[in-house]
Amino acid sequence: MTDSRVFLAGLWLIVTLELRQRVRGVSWYVLLGVFMLLVGIVTFLLWLATSAWLSGGGGVFSTIIFFVLLLGTLVSPALSGNSVNGDRDAGTLATTQVTLISTGQIVLGKFLAAWITALAFLAAALPFLIFAVVLGEVSLATIAVSVLVLAAELGVIAAVGVGLSGILTRPLFSIVLTYLVVAALSLGTLIAFALLGTATQQQATSVNYQVVSSTYDEQTGKQSNIVCSTAQTSTHNVPRFDYFWWILAANPYVVVADAAPGSFDDGGHPTDLFGQIAVGVRSAQAPPKLYEENNWCDEAAEGYSGQAYGLGPTPQETYDGAVPSWFIGLTMHLLLGAGTLTWAWRRTRTPALHLPAGSRIA
Amino acid sequence: MSVTTVFDAAGAGHAIVPSGIAVTGVSRSFGAVSALLNATLTVPAGSVTALIGPNGSGKTTLLLMLATLLTPDTGTIRINGHDPVTEPERVRAIMGWMPDTLGSWPSLSARAALQTTGRLYRMTREQAAVRADELIALTDLGDFADRPSRVLSRGQKQRLSLARALVHSPGVLLLDEPASGLDPAARTSLRHLLRRLAGEGSAILVSSHVLAELDEMADAAVYLADGRTASPEQVAAAGASARAWRIRSLDAPALERALATPGVVGALVQILGVDQLGTLVQVENEASAAALLHNLVLSGVPVCDFGPAVGNLEHTFLDLTRSTGPDAEEMK
Numbered sequence: 001m002t003d004s005r006v007f008l009a010g011l012w013l014i015v016t017l018e019l020r021q022r023v024r025g026v027s028w029y030v031l032l033g034v035f036m037l038l039v040g041i042v043t044f045l046l047w048l049a050t051s052a053w054l055s056g057g058g059g060v061f062s063t064i065i066f067f068v069l070l071l072g073t074l075v076s077p078a079l080s081g082n083s084v085n086g087d088r089d090a091g092t093l094a095t096t097q098v099t100l101i102s103t104g105q106i107v108l109g110k111f112l113a114a115w116i117t118a119l120a121f122l123a124a125a126l127p128f129l130i131f132a133v134v135l136g137e138v139s140l141a142t143i144a145v146s147v148l149v150l151a152a153e154l155g156v157i158a159a160v161g162v163g164l165s166g167i168l169t170r171p172l173f174s175i176v177l178t179y180l181v182v183a184a185l186s187l188g189t190l191i192a193f194a195l196l197g198t199a200t201q202q203q204a205t206s207v208n209y210q211v212v213s214s215t216y217d218e219q220t221g222k223q224s225n226i227v228c229s230t231a232q233t234s235t236h237n238v239p240r241f242d243y244f245w246w247i248l249a250a251n252p253y254v255v256v257a258d259a260a261p262g263s264f265d266d267g268g269h270p271t272d273l274f275g276q277i278a279v280g281v282r283s284a285q286a287p288p289k290l291y292e293e294n295n296w297c298d299e300a301a302e303g304y305s306g307q308a309y310g311l312g313p314t315p316q317e318t319y320d321g322a323v324p325s326w327f328i329g330l331t332m333h334l335l336l337g338a339g340t341l342t343w344a345w346r347r348t349r350t351p352a353l354h355l356p357a358g359s360r361i362a
Numbered sequence: 363m364s365v366t367t368v369f370d371a372a373g374a375g376h377a378i379v380p381s382g383i384a385v386t387g388v389s390r391s392f393g394a395v396s397a398l399l400n401a402t403l404t405v406p407a408g409s410v411t412a413l414i415g416p417n418g419s420g421k422t423t424l425l426l427m428l429a430t431l432l433t434p435d436t437g438t439i440r441i442n443g444h445d446p447v448t449e450p451e452r453v454r455a456i457m458g459w460m461p462d463t464l465g466s467w468p469s470l471s472a473r474a475a476l477q478t479t480g481r482l483y484r485m486t487r488e489q490a491a492v493r494a495d496e497l498i499a500l501t502d503l504g505d506f507a508d509r510p511s512r513v514l515s516r517g518q519k520q521r522l523s524l525a526r527a528l529v530h531s532p533g534v535l536l537l538d539e540p541a542s543g544l545d546p547a548a549r550t551s552l553r554h555l556l557r558r559l560a561g562e563g564s565a566i567l568v569s570s571h572v573l574a575e576l577d578e579m580a581d582a583a584v585y586l587a588d589g590r591t592a593s594p595e596q597v598a599a600a601g602a603s604a605r606a607w608r609i610r611s612l613d614a615p616a617l618e619r620a621l622a623t624p625g626v627v628g629a630l631v632q633i634l635g636v637d638q639l640g641t642l643v644q645v646e647n648e649a650s651a652a653a654l655l656h657n658l659v660l661s662g663v664p665v666c667d668f669g670p671a672v673g674n675l676e677h678t679f680l681d682l683t684r685s686t687g688p689d690a691e692e693m694k
Contacts, residue, residue, distance in 0.1 A: 006484065009484075010482070013481055017467070021468075021470075090465055091465020092466065095465055097431060098454055100482065101482050350432075351427070351430050352431060353433050
């Protein structure tokens with residue numbers, strides 16, 4: 001056998017051993033059953049709420065994807081966050097390390113097993129995703145991209161869980177820290193974005209020239225003899241969310257939403273949850289106007305129509321005009337996952353140079 | 363043999379000349395605590411060597427280093443000529459380690475655990491299944507082989523742990539407290555098994571607290587105290603020092619009278635007292651013990667039991683730990 005085949009055979013052995021150890025018995029299937037029941041209820045309610053039989057399954061599909069991400073990030077840390085240090089506590093890590101299995105195979109195998117476990121949730125949600133697709137209006141690109149990115153995000157959480165379990169000595173602590181990482185990415189980014197944006201307020205100035213008096217010709221609909229006011233200056237504070245939009249890019253939900261190709265209706269409005277979130281995040285990229293001059297007199301002389309002020313850009317225009325951020329976020333997550341796994345590998349390598357304080361290697 | 367491939371991989375390019383374990387000047391500290399200081403020992407192929415020392419003397423640290431899990435700070439280790447630090451894979455292919463902790467995959471049966479271990483040593487599925495059956499028979503686990511290992515008793519887990527260390531038929535065996543938790547029958551079969559493996563050419567290092575048992579199976583002993591191995595001179599001196607002998611007679615009053623008679627007890631003998639098993643006397647060396655027995659028999663005392671009160675290993679061990687001063691006593 002070649003070296004790589006030996007490596008892969010050992011890796012797969014660790015994966016299967018890990019799955020037999022951790023994912024076992026009735027309780028696991030009960031958990032998956034409860035998950036399927038929840039997704040079923042959510043699907044039914046969404047079907048009612050979005051009138052999906054008329055508007056298509058985009059809303060249902062995107063929400064189920066988010067639901068799988070939510071449940072995956074809630075369950076994965078508990079299943080992966082003690083995989084290395086839990087084995088060390090149980091005395092099975094060292095007995096594996098004295099065999100011809102390398103530390104790389106152990107860490108990587110445990111990561112793959114944790115990832116496969118998380119993907120089981122995606123598989124359990126599959127019937128409902130298919131139902132949403134059958135409702136129509138979900139593009140093939142949206143299906144492919146959102147499922148792939150979701151799978152990658154579940155992999156990142158599994159990698160962080162396994163990685164932290166190799167870095168930290170105590171299983172409870174590494175599980176809690178994995179949950180904190182999940183919370184920091186999912187909620188912490190939102191809080192940091194909102195707080196930092198509103199804390200860095202800037203003064204915006206607007207100068208207005210108002211029409212004081214004019215003569216309106218009903219025949220032509222034009223104004224003449226316009227008397228203009230002097231410049232009227234007013235100031236107000238605006239938050240600078242445009243400095244901090246990249247924080248939101250690190251949010252896994254934003255990554256999934258932003259990665260999916262935008263799907264908009266004729267009026268330029270998003271047709272699924274992905275689009276709504278992506279538009280919201282991308283609109284934060286635009287800097288606020290810090291100086292604004294409105295000359296209402298000129299507008300009046302040119303023939304006030306009301307149209308000139310326009311409506312703002314449509315959501316689709318905002319979406320198309322901004323930089324997509326999902327690959328930045330996904331790259332950060334992949335680096336985080338790979339980094340913690342590498343660190344765990346270095347900490348678990350044998351023969352060991354250092355032992356963490358108070359830990360037994362056996 | 364079903365696992366010759368493993369050996370071939372380990373011995374590739376080398377003529378296989380098993381040289382056993384050689385440890386020279388090994389030290390290891392954890393932070394400010396020195397676990398081992400300049401430990402030196404050899405375990406020749408085809409022999410059983412006992413590793414003896416009080417709790418915390420560094421036995422497990424030494425075994426972890428021999429088992430390729432821990433690097434020494436200084437000194438060299440050779441397992442059949444291979445360095446565990448630079449060629450851990452070669453050492454792992456020829457070394458079996460039974461840890462002092464009873465770790466086994468809780469949801470796997472003993473049979474599945476042994477098969478999995480075999481496959482971790484790169485055996486095929488069939489080779490691993492055959493070897494697992496052999497080991498289940500060897501360690502007498504047949505009745506429990508298909509139950510999940512979390513329901514096994516301590517002694518059964520201990521046997522499983524031994525079987526796992528033997529999966530790849532290693533030429534070097536490191537056993538950390540193998541007899542603890544075993545019933546007397548299992549202890550006897552462990553002793554026979556280790557003697558047989560040594561007879562087949564394995565180098566075996568056994569750490570244990572049950573010194574009487576090591577007496578019966580060990581060819582040699584290594585004494586560890588405060589992380590130091592006792593030198594051969596120290597061991598010889600301790601082994602030759604005065605020790606207690608136990609005398610039992612069919613006629614206890616006659617023995618008492620004889621011991622009180624001047625001339626029967628030599629100058630080198632001192633009476634320590636009487637316990638439920640007989641009379642204890644301190645004897646300076648074996649020559650004075652022989653003289654005492656001679657005199658007792660001549661005095662007409664019906665002696666039915668005359669021998670050292672403690673085994674050789676225990677006597678040497680106790681003497682060495684006493685001689686290292688009050689520190690060693692505190693550690694116990």
